[in-house]
Amino acid sequence: xxxxxxxxxxxxxxxxxxxxxxxxxxxxxxxxxxxxxxxxxxxxxxxxxxxxxxxxxxxxxxxxxxxxxxxxxxxxxxxxxxxxxxxxxxxxxxxxxxxxxxxxxxxxxxxxxxxxxxxxxxxxxxxxxxxxxxxxxxxxxxxxxxxxxxxxxxxxxxxxxxxxxxxxxxxxxxxxxxxxxxxxxxxxxxxxxxxxxxxxxxxxxxxxxxxxxxxxxxxxxxxxxxxxxxxxxxxxxxxxxxxxxxxxxxxxxxxxxxxxxxxxxxxxxxxxxxxxxxxxxxxxxxxxxxxxxxxxxxxxxxxxxxxxxxxxxxxxxxxxxxxxxxxxxxxxxxxxxxxxxxxxxxxxxxxxxxxxxxxxxxxxxxxxxxxxxxxxxxxxxxxxxxxxxxxxxxxxxxxxxxxxxxxxxxxxxxxxxxxxxxxxxxxxxxxxxxxxxxxxxxxxxxxxxxxxxxxxxxxxxxxxxxxxxxxxxxxxxxxxxxxxxxxxxxxxxxxxxxxxxxxxxxxxxxxxxxxxxxxxxxxxxxxxxxxxxxxxxxxxxxxxxxxxxxxxxxxxxxxxxxxxxxxxxxxxxxxxxxxxxxxxxxxxxxxxxxxxxxxxxxxxxxxxxxxxxxxxxxxxxxxxxxxxxxxxxxxxxxxxxxxxxxxxxxxxxxxxxxxxxxxxxxxxxxxxxxxxxxxxxxxxxxxxxxxxxxxxxxxxxxxxxxxxxxxxxxxxxxxxxxxxxxxxxxxxxxxxxxxxxxxxxxxxxxxxxxxxxxxxxxxxxxxxxxxxxxxxxxxxxxxxxxxxxxxxxxxxxxxxxxxxxxxxxxxxxxxxxxxxxxxxxxxxxxxxxxxxxxxxxxxxxxxxxxxxxxxxxxxxxxxxxxxxxxxxx
Numbered sequence: 103x104x105x106x107x108x109x110x111x112x113x114x115x116x117x118x119x120x121x122x123x124x125x126x127x128x129x130x131x132x133x134x135x136x137x138x139x140x141x142x143x144x145x146x147x148x149x150x151x152x153x154x155x156x157x158x159x160x161x162x163x164x165x166x167x168x169x170x171x172x173x174x175x176x177x178x179x180x181x182x183x184x185x186x187x188x189x190x191x192x193x194x195x196x197x198x199x200x201x202x203x204x205x206x207x208x209x210x211x212x213x214x215x216x217x218x219x220x221x222x223x224x225x226x227x228x229x230x231x232x233x234x235x236x237x238x239x240x241x242x243x244x245x246x247x248x249x250x251x252x253x254x255x256x257x258x259x260x261x262x263x264x265x266x267x268x269x270x271x272x273x274x275x276x277x278x279x280x281x282x283x284x285x286x287x288x289x290x291x292x293x294x295x296x297x298x299x300x301x302x303x304x305x306x307x308x309x310x311x312x313x314x315x316x317x318x319x320x321x322x323x324x325x326x327x328x329x330x331x332x333x334x335x336x337x338x339x340x341x342x343x344x345x346x347x348x349x350x351x352x353x354x355x356x357x358x359x360x361x362x363x364x365x366x367x368x369x370x371x372x373x374x375x376x377x378x379x380x381x382x383x384x385x386x387x388x389x390x391x392x393x394x395x396x397x398x399x400x401x402x403x404x405x406x407x408x409x410x411x412x413x414x415x416x417x418x419x420x421x422x423x424x425x426x427x428x429x430x431x432x433x434x435x436x437x438x439x440x441x442x443x444x445x446x447x448x449x450x451x452x453x454x455x456x457x458x459x460x461x462x463x464x465x466x467x468x469x470x471x472x473x474x475x476x477x478x479x480x481x482x483x484x485x486x487x488x489x490x491x492x493x494x495x496x497x498x499x500x501x502x503x504x505x506x507x508x509x510x511x512x513x514x515x516x517x518x519x520x521x522x523x524x525x526x527x528x529x530x531x532x533x534x535x536x537x538x539x540x541x542x543x544x545x546x547x548x549x550x551x552x553x554x555x556x557x558x559x560x561x562x563x564x565x566x567x568x569x570x571x572x573x574x575x576x577x578x579x580x581x582x583x584x585x586x587x588x589x590x591x592x593x594x595x596x597x598x599x600x601x602x603x604x605x606x607x608x609x610x611x612x613x614x615x616x617x618x619x620x621x622x623x624x625x626x627x628x629x630x631x632x633x634x635x636x637x638x639x640x641x642x643x644x645x646x647x648x649x650x651x652x653x654x655x656x657x658x659x660x661x662x663x664x665x666x667x668x669x670x671x672x673x674x675x676x677x678x679x680x681x682x683x684x685x686x687x688x689x690x691x692x693x694x695x696x697x698x699x700x701x702x703x704x705x706x707x708x709x710x711x712x713x714x715x716x717x718x719x720x721x722x723x724x725x726x727x728x729x730x731x732x733x734x735x736x737x738x739x740x741x742x743x744x745x746x747x748x749x750x751x752x753x754x755x756x757x758x759x760x761x762x763x764x765x766x767x768x769x770x771x772x773x774x775x776x777x778x779x780x781x782x783x784x785x786x787x788x789x790x791x792x793x794x795x796x797x798x799x800x801x802x803x804x805x806x807x808x809x810x811x812x813x814x815x816x817x818x819x820x821x822x823x824x825x826x827x828x829x830x831x832x833x834x835x836x837x838x839x840x841x842x843x844x845x846x847x848x849x850x851x852x853x854x855x856x857x858x859x860x861x862x863x864x865x866x867x868x869x870x871x872x873x874x875x876x877x878x879x880x881x882x883x884x885x886x887x888x889x890x891x892x893x894x895x896x897x898x899x900x901x902x903x904x905x906x907x908x909x910x911x912x913x914x915x916x917x918x919x920x921x922x923x924x925x926x927x928x929x930x931x932x933x934x935x936x937x938x939x940x941x942x943x944x945x946x947x948x949x950x951x952x953x954x955x956x957x958x959x960x961x962x963x964x965x966x967x968x969x970x971x972x973x974x975x
Contacts, residue, residue, distance in 0.1 A: 131737060131746035132780070132798040139753040143197060143206050143783065144168065144793040150192055151257035152793035154783045156772045157265050158695045159308040162199040162781055164206065165258045165269055166793045167192035170216035172252055180254040180274065181225045181294050183359060183371035188225050191216040191254035194271050196304070200311055203781060203797045210313065212302040212324045215253030215275035220332070221283060221295035223251030223274075230291045230429070239423075239433045240285055242293065251295050256337070263343040265306040266402045268387070270339050270350055272297040276332030284335070284358030285430035294359075296335040299352055301387075301407060302326040305399065318404050327407055329385055334437070335359050336383075337373035340448045345397045346481055347389035347405075349455050351413065351448045355380040356437035357427060374460075374501070379439030381414045382446045382459055384484045413457060413477060414443045415487040418562055440464040440561055443475070449507040451516050454543055455481045458519065459490070460501040464561040469568060471499030471527050476519070478543040491545045491557040493519060493537055495578060496567045498609060499527045500535070506624035506631075513626060515540055515661040520620045520631060523579070524609045531616045533584035533609045534633045538662045550577030550604065581607035582656065583617035583633050583668070598635050599654050599668025614638045619653075621688040625709040627661040630742040632671070632714070634683050642682075643724040650675050650682030650721045655714070657742035671714060671736065671745060674757055679721075681731065681756065686716040689771040703828070703859065704776045710741045711777025715769045718756060730765040731756045733784055735798065739777065751782055751796050764788050778826055802867075803829040803858070809851045810834055814874040817856060825862040832856035840886050840932070843897050847936040853886065855932040858913075864925045866914040871935070873907045878937045880904075883911055885933040887921025895921070900933075909935055 143152065143164045150167035157163070169190035172178045179188040194213040197206045222242040224231055231248065234241035242248040253275025260269050276298035285293045304324045307314040313323035330336055334354035341350040357377040385408050389401040417439040423431055446459035458476035463469055475490030494500030503521040510516035517539035524532030539547045545554045553575040559565035580603045586595045598615065601607045616639035622631035632655040641648040652675050654668040672683045690712050697705030718731040732755060734748040754762030765787040772781045780798035785791050802820040809815060815834070821827035835853045843849055851873075858867055883902035887895045900919045902911040916925035921932065 131800060132735065132749055133801050134749075134751055134796050134798050136796070140751070140786065140794045140796040141203065142786075142792050143795045145209070146790075146792075147171075148189065148791050149785070149793045150791060151768060152770065152783045152785060153258055153260045154770045154772050154781060155260050155262045155267065156692070156781065157262060157267075157306050157308065159265075159306075160202070160695075160774075161306060161308070161311070162203055162772070163196055163260075163262075163267065163306075164199075164783055164793060164795065165194065165196045165260050167255055167257060167271075168195045168209070172217040178249075178252050179225050180252055181223070181289075181292050183294065183361060186289070191252040191274075192256075194255050194258045194269060194302070196269065198306075198313075202779070203795050206795075210323065212269060212304070212326055213253075213255050213271070213273065213300070214326075215255060215273045215300075218253045218275045219250035220253070220275050220277045221251050221281045222248045223283060223295055224248050224285075224291055224293035225251075227290035227292055230287065231285060231293055233429065237433050239428060240283075240293070240430070242283070247291070248293070255300075256297065259339055259341055261341050261343045261348065263345065263348070263397050265308055266343075266389070266397060266399065267304040267306060268341060268343060268348045268350075269302040269304070270300065270341050271302075272299050272336045272339065272352070276328070276330070278328075278331040281332030282335075282358070282432055282434070286361060287426070287430065288361065296332040296358055297337065298332040299329040299336045299339060299350075299410075300326055301329060301341075301350060301385075303387075303402065305403065316403050325403075329407055329410055330354070330383075338445055340446060342448055342450045344450045344452075345390060345394070346450075346453050347397065347402070348387040349384070349448055349450065349481055350386070350407075351382055351384045351446050351457055353380055353444050353446060353459075354383055355442070356417075357431065374444050376442035376444045376462070378442050378462070378464070379417045379437040380442035380444060381412050381416045381437075381487075382443050382457065383410045384413045384455075384457070385410045386455075386481050386484075388482055408482075411484045412487045413485060414459075414461070414475075415489055415560070415562060416441050416443055416461070440466075445502065447504055449505055449517075450481070451478075451507050451510050451543060453480055454510070455479055455484070456505060456507060456517060456543060457490075458493075458503045458505055460503060461490075463568075465568070469497070472501050473567060474500040474503045474519070474521050474523075476503075489558040489560040489563065491552065491554075492559070492567055492571065493545075493548065493552055493557070493579070494521065494523055494535070496571050496576075498523050498525055499530075499532070502618070502620070504620060504622070506622050506629065508624055508626070510543070513661070515624075515627075517543055518622070518624055518629065518631075518662055519579075520582070520622055522618060522620070525613065531613055531639050532618070533607075533615075534582045534617045534620045535579035536582045536603070536631070536662070537579045538603075540661075550579060552576050578606045580605070581609065582620075582631065582665075583635055583654070584609060585612040585615060597668065598637075599633075599656050602665060603663055614640065619651075619684075619686050621686055623688050623690040623712050625690060625741070627659055628709070628741040629658045629662055630688060630712055630738070631656055632686055632688055634686060635668075636682075642721075646680075646721055646723050646726075647677050648721075649677050650679070651684070653683045653686045653714075653716050655688075655742065659741070669745075671748070672716065674748075675718075677721075679757075681718045682721045684717040684719040684730070685767060685769065687714065687769050687771060689713045689715070689773060691773045691775055691777045694775050698775065704774055704778065707775040708739075708777045711737065711739050711773070712742065713737045713771055713773060713777075713780060714745070715751070715771060715782070717767050717769065730767040730787070731761070733766045733769050735771075735780070735782070737777070737800070751798065752784075752786070752794075766794070778828070800826060802827050805829050805832050807832060807834060810836055811851065813851060815851075815854075816872045817854065818870045818872070819858050820868045820870075821861060822866050825865045825867070826860040827858050827867050828860045830857045830859050835932075837934070841896070843884065843886075843934075843936070846939050847882070847884065848939050849884070849934045849936045851935060853932055853934040858929045858931075859927060861915050861927050861929055863927050864915050866912055867929060868910065868912050869931070870908055870910045876907050877904050877909060877935060881909060881935045881937050883909055883933055884936050885919060885921065885931065887930070887932055888923050890916070890918060890923045
């Protein structure tokens with residue numbers, strides 16, 4: 103028996119399977135609310151990078167940057183490096199919702215730096231700043247163009263462990279006297295202060311439904327700590343948490359944020375393009391209970407973040423600036439190095455931390471590109487400036503590393519690396535590569551293997567990874583996305599994403615294809631990894647009538663040892679559509695909440711449920727500015743074996759012929775533990791960026807299963823409003839397990855017995871039963887069990903509609919057809935299609951076997967308990 107998808111009433115093609123398109127099933131899977139379209143969380147001011155959290159009591163939290171009216175005229179401006187324009191400064195604010203997003207609280211500003219200033223800057227493009235006559239360096243105190251630069255904050259990153267919440271961000275407000283600035287000659291003198299790291303803590307009071315004021319925080323409901331001083335420019339933070347506490351890393355550039363060279367798919371100024379000497383830094387907040395049974399709330403509130411530690415080793419001294427650097431920075435000693443690290447990610451594996459990042463090669467230009475390096479260590483014992491182990495192919499360019507992690511105590515594979523790699527740099531063609539760790543986290547546990555003895559080689563320590571790492575000891579990573587070269591045929595395979603672990607597919611075998619935007623989920627031995635793929639990158643960039651990016655997924659059910667071929671989840675994106683896939687997401691269900699142990703099935707984790715979302719963007723010429731369009735969501739309820747049809751969660755539905763004026767992008771999703779409710783935020787732009795929200799509800803349930811004679815069937819149930827309707831169990835039993843049926847009917851398939859829960863008390867469900875063959879037009883649906891008001895079970899018919907290979911009927915909780923006859927939110931249905939004797943298969947005979955009772959369900963909310971099924975005489 104295999105759970106395949108959820109269904110609705112209107113006929114449509116709604117399931118995508120690993121084997122391709124499945125047969126016709128019934129309609130849309132999810133219903134979105136508000137029904138009239140998305141709700142706006144923010145209050146009208148421009149916002150930035152909304153994120154979402156959910157605590158165990160079901161409270162939702164939206165965190166985002168919000169433009170602030172500050173300055174003498176309430177219109178102070180800062181420079182937006184990514185957009186290359188001026189705007190109002192952002193503070194980080196948080197709201198909460200107690201009713202699944204129906205309403206939101208007043209915002210709480212946990213930042214409050216936008217109104218403050220610790221440095222001067224220049225936001226007009228009117229030439230370089232005034233130079234100090236004594237030092238020759240820029241002196242902003244002497245420049246009439248300079249202003250007090252407000253504390254503009256970058257995007258928030260969020261994580262919660264139970265009711266303990268951490269929000270991290272960087273800001274231009276860096277008191278302490280060490281903050282520096284950078285002048286951008288390419289922007290005609292725009293001068294921007296460095297950023298420093300901040301971390302905010304909050305505790306959610308699930309009893310009183312508010313942020314809990316803390317005496318240790320002066321009675322405030324949050325505590326925001328400044329972790330760095332602005333001596334180096336902080337960027338690209340990432341954080342995680344578990345019962346041991348929270349961990350945080352970020353990069354610091356000694357010469358300030360570089361604007362980028364506009365060679366990749368982004369707009370630059372993201373922190374990917376760094377100066378030499380840029381290192382990865384780390385801090386942690388220890389909060390484990392003494393007996394290690396969970397997170398200690400007292401420690402979380404009263405503890406302090408550890409002193410930031412330089413994890414990487416990319417400097418060998420300090421220097422006084424010279425040349426252009428001298429004219430674009432204040433006087434002082436600056437870190438000196440030959441390489442720079444960027445875009446680090448962080449993960450928790452029990453009490454261990456994994457950090458991976460990309461690092462420039464430092465070969466002075468003759469072999470450009472980056473390595474992927476990583477470290478693993480106990481969370482409270484970080485390394486002090488060491489070289490990470492290189493896991494990428496040294497002679498190629500690798501970047502954008504991500505990884506999937508899970509507990510090493512219960513899983514043989516606790517870590518899976520995913521990254522881009524290819525011969526080209528600056529956004530050129532590449533493939534998605536995989537390595538996994540089996541049995542441990544250190545380099546010797548990696549598959550395919552790496553050169554453990556030399557993978558930490560670095561130019562800064564007198565080595566050269568290009569020659570120190572031995573190819574025979576440093577196996578090629580699995581090429582996850584690339585096209586396989588078929589040696590026997592002497593040509594490339596037609597489809598991407600067919601390679602397997604241990605097979606070497608050279609990234610240059612097909613040098614025109616490109617893959618990016620890799621995402622994944624790992625739950626035990628089941629792994630789902632996706633990537634965006636374009637068959638000819640140059641044609642896509644230079645022509646607007648070529649195949650666009652499509653989002654592909656591959657699945658493993660043996661912890662990454664073997665994989666399915668790639669499945670295209672976006673077949674509607676074609677050259678003719680004028681659209682391309684952008685910013686995909688793959689989201690798993692969270693762990694079970696406290697309600698699970700109390701009998702609430704919605705609070706119990708279903709690890710087979712995963713959601714996928716992706717944005718759409720116009721497919722235009724490379725020199726034209728693409729527009730974001732709408733966002734689509736789909737789901738798998740069987741660990742990636744099949745997927746529901748994509749549905750627009752935004753107000754517009756460009757694929758459905760209903761475009762709107764909003765540009766929608768940057769999706770973030772949280773799920774209920776059972777996966778049957780989703781909560782999604784994103785940015786919607788109608789001339790101003792807004793933080794948008796919509797919740798989703800899974801409608802109905804379906805299972806595919808075989809009769810005892812091997813006929814394939816699919817059972818689909820669809821509830822009325824306010825129900826969810828979950829098939830708890832379904833099985834085709836032998837007719838001989840029941841009291842002898844009517845003698846003048848044949849029952850060719852046996853008896854289908856199923857139970858549906860989470861139905862509104864007294865509510866109805868529409869049931870559709872599909873067969874792999876045509877049904878006789880005069881088929882009748884017989885049921886076995888109790889009728890309301892009767893005390894003995896028996897056979898009886900209910901109204902049903904037969905059409906082709908389907909039979910459909912309606913059942914109501916506690917009414918005719920629900921054989922437990924009780925209004926309790928459960929519907930119990932042993933029933934069977936039958937035809938008059940002589941017109942079909944079978945002989946209609948039964949016997950007097952008694953089928954034993956099945957165990958009852960646990961108590962449900964409202965103290966309603968499902969009664970035991972009737973004993974069949």
